[in-house]
Amino acid sequence: MKTNESCVISPENQSVQIRHLEDIQSRPSCLRGKGVTKIFGTGGKQTVAVDHVDFDFHEGELVSIVGESGSGKTTLSKMLLGLLNVTEGEIFYQGKLRDISTAKKKREYWKGIQAIFQDPFSSFNVFNKIDTVLLDCINMCGGRHFSKEKKIELMTEACCFVNLKYAELTNKYPFELSGGQMQRLMIARVFLLKPKILLADEPTSMIDACSRATILDMLLHLRDETGMTILFITHDIGLSYYISDDVYIMEHGKFVEHGTADEVILAPKADYTKRLISDVPKIYEPWDLSTVKY
Ligand SMILES: Nc1ncnc2c1ncn2[C@@H]1O[C@H](COP(=O)(O)OP(=O)(O)OP(=O)(O)O)[C@@H](O)[C@H]1O
Numbered sequence: 001m002k003t004n005e006s007c008v009i010s011p012e013n014q015s016v017q018i019r020h021l022e023d024i025q026s027r028p029s030c031l032r033g034k035g036v037t038k039i040f041g042t043g044g045k046q047t048v049a050v051d052h053v054d055f056d057f058h059e060g061e062l063v064s065i066v067g068e069s070g071s072g073k074t075t076l077s078k079m080l081l082g083l084l085n086v087t088e089g090e091i092f093y094q095g096k097l098r099d100i101s102t103a104k105k106k107r108e109y110w111k112g113i114q115a116i117f118q119d120p121f122s123s124f125n126v127f128n129k130i131d132t133v134l135l136d137c138i139n140m141c142g143g144r145h146f147s148k149e150k151k152i153e154l155m156t157e158a159c160c161f162v163n164l165k166y167a168e169l170t171n172k173y174p175f176e177l178s179g180g181q182m183q184r185l186m187i188a189r190v191f192l193l194k195p196k197i198l199l200a201d202e203p204t205s206m207i208d209a210c211s212r213a214t215i216l217d218m219l220l221h222l223r224d225e226t227g228m229t230i231l232f233i234t235h236d237i238g239l240s241y242y243i244s245d246d247v248y249i250m251e252h253g254k255f256v257e258h259g260t261a262d263e264v265i266l267a268p269k270a271d272y273t274k275r276l277i278s279d280v281p282k283i284y285e286p287w288d289l290s291t292v293k294y
C-alpha cells in the first residue's frame, strides 16, 4: 500500500476499502457549492433547511454527508439534482457555473448526475414494467438504435451486476419486487446510465444488514470501475467511516465539520460530531436509554 492510502476493513462484509487520500484532493472538482441556501415558506413561517453551505466534491471521490433527521441532507441533495431551486448561493458543475435554466439543459445535466433515493417505491413509474425502466436508461445513453439482442444483453448484464435475474424480472412491475430488490434495480439503472456523479440518499435504509453490505459493495465496485463520484447521504456516522474518503457533518442546515474520514471520525473537533460518534451503540455494552425522551 502507498503511504498516501489508508485501509479500512468493514466489520459487515470484511471487504477492504482503500482510501486514496492525497490523490483525491488533486483531482478536478466535479461539483462545488458556495453559500448554497434553501429557505422554505415565506414571512413568519420560514424554514431555513440549508444554510450557506460550501462544498467541493472531486472526481472519483466517495463523500458522505452525515447528519440527524431534519438536518437538511435531502433538501441539499434535491438542490444538487436540480429538483429544487436554490434560494441563495451558487453551484458549479465541472468547473463552470451550473446552468439548468431550460428543460433541455436540465436533461443534459441529468446525464451526468443521477440519484438513488431513500424510498425506492417512489422512484419508479408504477405503470412501467421493469424492462421499460431499463430500456429507458439505454435509450437515454444513446442506445436507441441498438439491436433488440444488444439491448437484452445490456439489461442482462446490469441485472447480473446487482444479483438479479433479468429473465425473472422482465414481465414484472416494480411494485412486485421487495424493497431490497427494488434498491438493486435502482443500482442496475445507475450501472446502465454510468453518470459522473451518483447521489445516494440513504440507499440502504430499507434493507437488512447483509443486503446492505452487498449494496455498499456494489456501489464501491461501481465507483472503482467507472470512476464516478458518489455522494452518500446517511444518519450513520459509523458506516460513513467505513466507506468514505471525505465526510461532511451537517447540523441544522450547516456544515459544522469537514475533512477526511480519518480526520473527522478519529479526531472530531465539533461537539456535534463528537455526540454523533458517542451515540453509535456499541454491541457489547449495555445501552444507556436514560436520556431518551418519550
Ligand atoms: N417541501 C418542504 N416544505 C417545507 N419544509 C420542508 C420541505 N422539505 C423539507 N422541509 C424542512 O426542511 C428541513 C430539512 O429537511 P430534510 O428532508 O432536508 O432533512 P433530512 O436531513 O433529509 O432528514 P431525514 O434524515 O429525516 O431524511 C426540515 O425541517 C423539514 O421539515
Ligand SMILES: [Mg+2]
Pocket: 073, 074, 075, 118, 201
Ligand atoms: Mg432525508
